[in-house]
Amino acid sequence: MSEVVIDRVSKSFADVRALRGVSLGVRDGEFMTLLGPSGCGKSTLLRIVAGLEAQTAGSVSIGGENVDHRVPKERDVAMVFQSYALYPYMTVYENMALPLVMRRMTPAQRLPLVGRFVRGSAALRRGIDANVREVAASLAIETLLARKPAQLSGGQRQRAALGRAMVRHPKVFLMDEPLSNLDAKLRTQMRTELADLHRRLGATFIYVTHDQSEAMTMSDRVAVMMDGELLQVATPTSLYNDPSDLRVAEFVGSPKINVVPGVVASERTVRALDGLVAVAAEAPVGTRVRLGIRSESLTPEGADGAATFRGRTRHVENLGSDCYVHVAVDGLDVPIVARADGRRADEFGIGSAIGVACDPDRILLFDDAGKRIPARSAVARLRSHG
Amino acid sequence: MAEALAPGRLLDTAQRRRRRAETWAAWGLAGPATFLLFLLLLGPTVAVVVLSATDWQLGAKTLRFVGLGNYAELFADRVFRQSLGNTLLYVAITVPASVGLGLGAAMLIEARTSLQAFYRTVYFLPVTATLIAMAVVWEFLFHPNVGLVNLLLALVGIAGTHWLNNPATALYALCAIGIWQSLGFTTVLFLAGLKSVPHDLYDAAAVDGADTAWERFRRVTWPMLGPTLMFVLVIMGIRSFQVFDTVAVLTAGGPAKSTEVLLYTMYTESFHYFRTGYGSAITVVFLLFVLTLTLIQVRFLDRRVHYA
Missing domain, CATH: 3.40.50.300 (P-loop containing nucleotide triphosphate hydrolases)
Structure with a gap:
């Protein structure tokens, strides 16, 4: 023993x-x-x-x-x-x-x-x-x-x-x-x-x-x-x-988790920068939050209306199996890093406009002090109401 | 084929020319230092060795080669034999004592958490002080009537002696001064050595079970100080062979030649009696001792004692 x-x-x-x-x-x-x-x-x-x-x-x-x-x-x-x-x-x-x-x-x-x-x-x-x-x-x-x-x-x-x-x-x-x-x-x-x-x-x-x-x-x-x-x-x-x-979320995982400031917009949505994500946070409407989004929950795509975040490609890290696209977004000091299949690496031109889609299932919410706020995806409910 | 070879040959010539230029530059840069080395160190040494085979007297216009005559006279001379014996005894006492005490002092200072700089400075002070000035202080300390040494001994009921005037004690009194003066030197060297012992080794020893003071010393401190110890021993050996100023100021080799040491004998023969050839022979003997110690340092220190 x-x-x-x-x-x-x-x-x-x-x-x-x-x-x-x-x-x-x-x-x-x-x-x-x-x-x-x-x-x-x-x-x-x-x-x-x-x-x-x-x-x-x-x-x-x-x-x-x-x-x-x-x-x-x-x-x-x-x-x-x-x-x-x-x-x-x-x-x-x-x-x-x-x-x-x-x-x-x-x-x-x-x-x-x-x-x-x-x-x-x-x-x-x-x-x-x-x-x-x-x-x-x-x-x-x-x-x-x-x-x-x-x-x-x-x-x-x-x-x-x-x-x-x-x-x-x-x-x-x-x-x-x-x-x-x-x-x-x-x-x-x-x-x-x-x-x-x-x-x-x-x-x-x-x-x-x-x-x-x-x-x-x-x-x-x-x-x-x-x-x-x-x-x-x-x-x-x-x-x-x-x-x-x-701090744990930021320390564990590579590349580092993306942190985006936001605010609880309704019972079923959180506003992050200009985008709205379907997340039901257990916090009153108007609470300021920080969204922790791992790069594998973000997918780079065309700069059309459906994307959660929009910005310009600043850098592409091609690791062969995966590639990480660094997207400079207005209102954020550090670029958002989104993962894509390595075979797509050549699609992203440096400096061109790009959109990033976000999987609401995998979003982590933290309060101002950095403590986790319980939250769950509200996609299904949004759809049924819509 | 010839056309293909030609550029290669050109390259060879260019390379050779560049290498030759480099050689010249190297000699040009090392030249002044080499010249001074010969002029100031090797030249005089050779001169001394040559002079030791002559009967030249300082200022004399003629000299005669006597071969090993000076050396024969040297080893037949009772004063020289006494001088050599005294020097060896002085070295044999001063080196272990100052090394041992220096290591002890360094470990005590290192074990302290505060005032380390203060103790380091205090111990190092004698090294920086002029020994001739300090010798006067020691003369007072050893004074038969008003000296502190005898006053302290009287307190515990021991009758002192005139330490510097008694043939039985004079050399040991000089040894004490030598130890006092070198202690700071060895302490500072050992402090530097102790600083370079990785602290992880003490931790490893503690976990392995070697955690008593003796085991820590035996398993970590002592072996890790090997290179420092070797260096300190050799440097102290050389320094102790060079003992001169305390002898010249305090005892002048007396009483009854009991403090006659190599350098002092050399000094009196060369500059009092102007027997330069004879003095040179003594110098050569002295140089042989120092050379031996230096060779030990170069050979042993670099090969055996370094671990990394």
């Missing part, structure tokens, strides 16, 4: 409040990602769970036991750092063996040279050796055991750091942006490997990243943090489709 419960944890550095009463429950065996921009407090929270930093208030328990007053070693957690933090003067083997050496052997048995003559140390060394080799084999780094970290590539260092974490089978793995130092291709590959590893080990993972695609691709659930607060904890699917806060 290795669930992690974070209960109203706060942390202040001098006059900066890094964490403001964060509560989060991580289930046994779950892959939980703490996602947020840099400086949001996610790494601080991870370090508090690890015991590397003491919280100002609140408590942390691991596997049902309060660990507030335990040093990192006694919390049975392993940590993987962004810099890998391998000891540069030790071989990969020695790096991986150290956590076991520190735990299983007495100070006398650990002594260099003399230690091997202390009773029982040979048997312990053999046990440690077997464990290190087993983990190295599972990570496919057996051939690198005799090398020093400086002689390894980024991906190999990453694996050695993972090996050092895995070798003593901890209850909880804590990972602080472990993929940030890898190149893009390797990062994508390691995402799959980490997700595989998590399934294989069945251990609890708490993973910190600022990269929303890492969070979306690997996690069971994602906790989005901003300014020291937890905004939303949800599965990647509901985080993307059902964000509770505009």
Whole structure:
């Protein structure tokens, strides 16, 4: 049992409040990602769970036991750092063996040279050796055991750091942006490997990243943090489709969600710029709102009367499978981005007039403070009344 | 075919001409520095080595080559042997003490959360102060009757001595001054070294279970300071071999040659007795020690101790 419960944890550095009463429950065996921009407090929270930093208030328990007053070693957690933090003067083997050496052997048995003559140390060394080799084999780094970290590539260092974490089978793995130092291709590959590893080990993972695609691709659930607060904890699917806060909607998803100012025009419509969309908002008529519309809910089309938004094509990003059309619209500082099939990419001439149709089913409404307003499509009802 | 080859050959000539121009430019740019290097450093060194094989006296119009005669005399000379022994003892005491204490002071300062700059400055002050002026202060401290050292010792019931005038203690008193003066230097170097130890390593060590002060030092600080330590050892070795000013001001090599050191012997032989050839031989011995230390630094430092 290795669930992690974070209960109203706060942390202040001098006059900066890094964490403001964060509560989060991580289930046994779950892959939980703490996602947020840099400086949001996610790494601080991870370090508090690890015991590397003491919280100002609140408590942390691991596997049902309060660990507030335990040093990192006694919390049975392993940590993987962004810099890998391998000891540069030790071989990969020695790096991986150290956590076991520190735990299983007495100070006398650990002594260099003399230690091997202390009773029982040979048997312990053999046990440690077997464990290190087993983990190295599972990570496919057996051939690198005799090398020093400086002689390894980024991906190999990453694996050695993972090996050092895995070798003593901890209850909880804590990972602080472990993929940030890898190149893009390797990062994508390691995402799959980490997700595989998590399934294989069945251990609890708490993973910190600022990269929303890492969070979306690997996690069971994602906790989005901003300014020291937890905004939303949800599965990647509901985080993307059902964000509770505009900041979450803006942080998750690429390209960034389009945000258009509007006002509730009637019980069944919302006016956005010049267009009227068929959305029934649970807010009084006249409420100022912001519409969050993902680019896949917008379709570029001819500049005729049916389009919700009208403007001029400013830029076309052709990704092959899809293309994203940036449309400059009067009254908006940033262009609206609409998705089209990649095969249509050549249809859109830069600078020409264009219309954008909007799928009212997928529109998210937020109030002025950025909180989600419940809303649903009113297309069917509009039609029946029309 | 010939027509096809011709442009390639032209290109070759052009390339060669450009490369030659580059070579000339390189020599032109490095020339002045190279010239000065020979004039000011290598030239004098060669001159000293040549002079050490002669019986030249400063100002003399003639000189005679004596081969290794000076060296033979040197190693038969009781004063020189004492001088060499004293210098080695001085180095053997000053280097480990100032390195050890400097590392300790640096770790204490680094562990503080406030006033780091203040302590750094205080420790570094002796390095910037003129040693000759400071030597006068030390002379007072070591004074047999009114000196602070003996007054403090009297408080705990120990009878002091005339530290700088007692052959049994004079060299150790000079060592103390040397350590005091170098401490700030080593401290500042170690502080810089400590700053470059990645903090993640301490975190990793804590999670791995190496979390006592001793384990942190042994697993992270000490090995990560390897390059700094090597550098500090060599620099301090060279500096300690060069001990001169405290000897010249405070003891003049005495009493009874107990503080005679290499550079001071060289100085008296060359500039008091004007035996330049003999003095040059001492200089060559001194240079050999410094050269050895420098070679250790170049070889060992660059190859073995760097990790990245």
